[in-house]
Amino acid sequence: MAMPGLADPNFAHTVTCICEHSPQGAVGIVVNHVHALLSAKDIFEELEIGYAPHAESIPIHLGGPVHMDEIFVLHGPPFGWMSCLTITPFLAMSSTRDILEAAAMDRGPQSFLIALGCAGWGPQQLESEIRGNAWLTSPASEDILFQTPAEGRWENALRNMGIDPTFLSDMAGHA
Numbered sequence: 001m002a003m004p005g006l007a008d009p010n011f012a013h014t015v016t017c018i019c020e021h022s023p024q025g026a027v028g029i030v031v032n033h034v035h036a037l038l039s040a041k042d043i044f045e046e047l048e049i050g051y052a053p054h055a056e057s058i059p060i061h062l063g064g065p066v067h068m069d070e071i072f073v074l075h076g077p078p079f080g081w082m083s084c085l086t087i088t089p090f091l092a093m094s095s096t097r098d099i100l101e102a103a104a105m106d107r108g109p110q111s112f113l114i115a116l117g118c119a120g121w122g123p124q125q126l127e128s129e130i131r132g133n134a135w136l137t138s139p140a141s142e143d144i145l146f147q148t149p150a151e152g153r154w155e156n157a158l159r160n161m162g163i164d165p166t167f168l169s170d171m172a173g174h175a
Contacts, residue, residue, distance in 0.1 A: 001016075027121075031150070042060070049101050055104045055106065063117040063118045069116075072094075072116075074145065076091065081096060091140055113145070141157065
């Protein structure tokens with residue numbers, strides 16, 4: 001969760017699911033910023049994917065400022081898609097057409113979100129930002145990702161950590 005003092009407007013009050021973290025860097029998907037103008041209908045039509053009527057209103061998230069022309073799907077089981085990166089026992093990220101086609105026709109994972117773009121950090125960059133008080137970390141939560149409305153994810157994620165967002169300061173403190 002982004003701390004209030006995080007100056008980058010791409011990440012103000014964001015909840016970012018870290019999907020991969022290695023010595024080469026980290027990749028994540030912002031899960032609480034919804035695109036104001038796009039819905040899944042626009043994506044499905046652009047890619048010429050048939051869709052069930054209810055699928056047209058699936059929101060599209062702004063996953064981050066990197067690879068804004070690429071589609072990422074954070075999802076629960078099943079995990080057998082062509083390009084599926086397992087994150088936790090209940091969460092994976094996929095970025096191939098097969099999962100989009102399945103989601104469009106209600107044959108995909110029961111829990112998922114579609115994002116344009118991702119967030120990326122170089123080697124040791126995320127660790128440095130965490131030490132600099134830019135981020136709070138906690139384990140991924142199915143409830144926050146898939147049950148909580150996007151606009152409430154930041155506050156609810158903080159509350160799940162026992163933090164009242166109204167008392168969260170943008171000033172770093174070191175004991």
